[in-house]
Structures are given as structure tokens and as C-alpha cells.
Amino acid sequence: MTSSGALVPQCHPEIGCITCGDEGVAMRVLKLDASRALAVCVDGAGSTSEVDLGLVAGVAPGDELLVHAGVALARLEPEAPA
């Protein structure tokens, strides 16, 4: 979710408050840059962005991460719903 530079607030009722407090986004790892602890990830809508991996160890391409404000907070673990 790299900023386009345009000053358009992206907080939209359909998307939610992507920039603020508690919103995390599920993203899949496409490519790793291990030396800089960064990865290129894609979200459900198909947009890609650079994600900091400083807080989650042992990330591999294909992993699903919970990303917030450009940083991976957790690796998503498979679990059936209700």
C-alpha cells in the first residue's frame, strides 16, 4: 500500500480505516529481501506493497501474514471457522 503521493484520505467505509489503529490486513508473501528484512506482499484485492519482517521470524514465500502499517505482526495459522 505505497502512497501514490496524492493527498486523498483513504479511510473509506468499504475499506475501513486502513491507516489507523487496529486494522490489520491479511497478505501473502511473494518475494523476500532477507538482507533488509523486507518482503513484497499481496493483499486480497491484488495490490502489492513492501512489508517489514522485523517482528516475525522465519517467513517464507507463500506465507500468509497479518500486516499493519507496513509491518508484519503475525503469521496466520490455519484454523477452521466456527
Place this chain on the structure above:
Amino acid sequence: MRFVDEFRDAELGQVLAGEILSVVEPGRHYKIMEVCGGHTHSIYKYGIDDLLPANVELVHGPGCPVCVIPMGRVDDGIAVAHEPGVIFTCFGDMLRIPGSDGTLLDAKAEGADVRMVYSPLDALRIARENPDRQVVFFAIGFETTAPSTALTLKRAKAEGLENFSCMCSHVTIVPPLRALMESPDMRLDGFIGPGHVATVVGARPFEFIPASYGKPVVVSGFEPLDVLQSIHMILTQLAEGRCEVENQYRRVVPYDGNLKALEVLAEVFELRPHFEWRGLGFISQSALELSAAYADFDAEQRFPVPGVRVADPKACQCGEVLKGVIKPWECKVFGTACTPERPIGTCMVSPEGACAAYYNYGRFARERELV
């Protein structure tokens, strides 16, 4: 997408709604607070409240980090943004939060270089690209967002970037919850715990709620089935006479949190002695400031900051909304003088704010509340 679609299954939602109905006691009124603004947003986006029995009431809590920023703090940000040579960066939601004399967006229109970013790491990139300018990041958010700011500051320090600084307004979730629990007008039966804050801090910090106040807490995910299942778990605890912290969001939240993130937070931040919350007043040790090791990156030390406390507009009842004492539509200016286009109060600005969530999803009808 995995981890998303399977938690939006409408048939499973109906099954869960039936299970919820089977555990509620007829004649008893249940008040459950969703602490986090992200849950408020999910509840109205997916119409979750329409699936609940009429005697289960959801109360919106203080967990929108934009909504709790007081006007004086916005004024401080605007003052720094007007400093010569400054590029002021912040999340999109902050741009429209009213200070005592306009918003950051107004400051931009007046010539200040205010830029929206999605991550503090974007602000760092702007600092690298503009070595002759001072780049300030207005850091807001709960423990979910604070690690992102912390990692950014660690990178800034490692790179020796002298033109980057941070105006830290990060807040922590437990002190306002404790303040709410102590409030005499609060009558709640249980809490939907903030799932993404818990990704960082874990579920353990919420144990004081059942231990000291006798209310169940279920840390919840944000998809509709997550929220429904969490409500079912809370009601089941109440039906069985149990009272504990449960973790519905196990696919993301370890009970003890993200230890690496907690380590980084402890290195970069320390607790402020006190911080003002919109509508809740001053709460001790409820916000973060930069630690001594990172004091060089503190924008409040680098630039003059007015630091003047500004009372909230009289017409605005964000405080009562944040405490769950009134519903958004009970505020005198809801949907009339205060709309998402021209907000008076912060709860109308961010989609996670209870008022904006009501407004955006057409919740002007009061039938449900009158049942």
C-alpha cells in the same frame, strides 16, 4: 483469499446466530462492549447486530485511536506542520481531525507541506529522499501500530538519519479500559477484546477484567463469523457462570503476544506519566513517549509545540459515545451539524469511529434501540 472468505460464510453466520439465541436467557438484557473501533466497523458493515436477539446490545468502546486524540494535540501537530522546511506526515484519518482552528488538511491548503502515508516507513523514505528537509511523522495508534513506529525509529537510528523525527501520540489499551471499569455509569456484561492489539500484547493483559471486575473477555478477530463466535463465547460464559479471558482469534493471537514486538516497544518507548484522552480526560501512564535512547528523534524536543489543552466543542458528545454511555444517534449534532464530510467530533471522522460507522451504514433508524 484464505483466512478471509471462510470467515464470511453467510450460512455459518445463521447457524451461529441460532446458537447465540439458544444461550441467552429470556428477560435478561445483555450489554457487551466491543473495545475496538475495527469491530464497530465490522458490526455495521456486515449487519452483525441484526443477527442478534433484541436483548443483546452491543456498546461501542474507546478503541479508535483517531477518536481519542484531543484537539490540543491536533493543534500541536498543525503548529509543527507550519514550521519552515518541515514535511509533516501522518495517516489519512488524522488529516481531517478538527483542531481548535482547522485541520491538517486546512494547514495543507494554507501552504504547509502535509503528506499522507500508509506506514511510518513511508515517512522514513520521504526523509531519505529529502535530506535538506525535516520530516516529521505524527504517530498515533494503539499497541498494534506502535511497533511499526518503533521499527521505523530503529531504522532511522541505524541509518543515522538526522532529518527524521516523530511526534509520538501512541496510546495503550489497558489504562482506558481500567478507567471505564471504574466509571459509575458503566453497566456491562462482557467485552469483545481487541484482536489486533492482542496480536502484539497478547490476551494476558486483559486478565484484570475477569479477575478484578468479574466480566468475561473474548479476544476476537474482525470477520463477521469471528465477531459472532466471540459474542457466543461471552454469552456462554455468562450462561455457565464462568468469567475468564478466552482467545477466539487463535489463528493470529498468541496468548502472550508477539515477544519480539514487545521487546522493540520497550527499547524505543517509555510510558508518559499522563496523557489526555478525548472524552475520557487525563489517564495516568496511558500513552507512550520516546525513550531516552531515542530522544534525538522526538519532534516535540526538536520543534516548538504549543501544548495547550483545548476543551472539546460543547455540542459534541464524543466522550459519552466513547464510553458507550449514549448511542451515536443520541448525540445532539449527529447527522445534522456533525457528518463525515464536516465532522465536529472525532468519532465522525474515522470509519472506525462509532458515529461514522452508524452514519455510513445508514443507521439512523432507531427501531432496534426502541425494541
